[in-house]
Amino acid sequence: MSTTMRLDLHSDLHRAEPADTTSLQRVPAKRRTALLEQDAPLLMQARASEGLTGGLVERCAAAGLGAIYATTKTHDMVALINRHQQLQAGPVLFDAERYAGKGRDGASGHLDPDWTAYQRRIGIQQPLTDSSYIAANNHARLTAVLKEGANQSKAITTLPLAKHWITNRADELVDQINRFGNPVALMVEDRNDPFATEAAVLGLLHVLAHADVPVLQLRCDITAIGALAFGASHAAIGTSTSRRHIWPPTGGGPTKREPAAYVPASMSHRSLSTIGLAIPHFSDDLRLWTCDCDFCAGATLDHIATETEAAMHSLHCLASLAAKVIGNDPTVSARSWIEACRHALSVNQEISAKLVKNWPVPGNLKAWIKATR
């Protein structure tokens, strides 16, 4: 990140206030503007099969959430739209995922206007473009994607970005976004959580604060809710680790991991075995481990036994956190988010101290607190 931008960010966001909660009242969080026709701020980023046969549409309907499905199969797309309509679940978007896997850089890099045109024909009012990956310092690709996206009627320009654009070039990124004037959907590459550093959160806040167009933050972890608190139009949390970031091209992709559940007190996802090992250490006080969501109904989290059960619980809790944080007053939303991060950070430190290992304190919570102090 350039020195100029850091100073600008600190003058905007921090105003030399001490690191206490009162300084948050001065964070210039922007009022969020809903872009999609049905205003569900939070979306789940998922495989098409999770919606078609995995019960995700039912869960989204119960929690008031929308979903983004990774598919270009026309039959599946129509079926998913119909299911969302029948069950009155939140809005649907489709992700062509051209930025992933072999050919992610795209030989030409051109967007396919037929992709967004087809989506509009089947009822998606504001479809995502099929942008290919935008590598660090590939200024020509960024400009081309934004220009072609702006030329597609009512499309949202997808920006699958190398993290460098957020951590070091956020000023240039938002200038280019504003130059073409089309709504954008950010997705950021990282081997792990892209928003686990202060620089990344500062970059995201810079884009949200200075963009003249609606911004969606897709394919991430709980930072999705932070982004909404600071003015993102919509944001998406992945239903699995691999859908909470763009996987880098080297290293062969994500390995199969055991099911994880969201631990509300710690605001982080943990494997079911880790949760099972941690709970006995707190047998004298289980308050951190009980859950009042509709699925758990006051039980401790070690009653969750399968991936489907973990998904039912996690989605309920994430929707609940978003509903608590996101309100009409952007300053209150921003403060609520940071206070939630502070509380969860202290919970993680408490659990980590007791377990000694196997419970790393989440970098994203520290990053949000540092970036807004």
Ligand SMILES: [Zn+2]
């Ligand atoms: Zn629960």
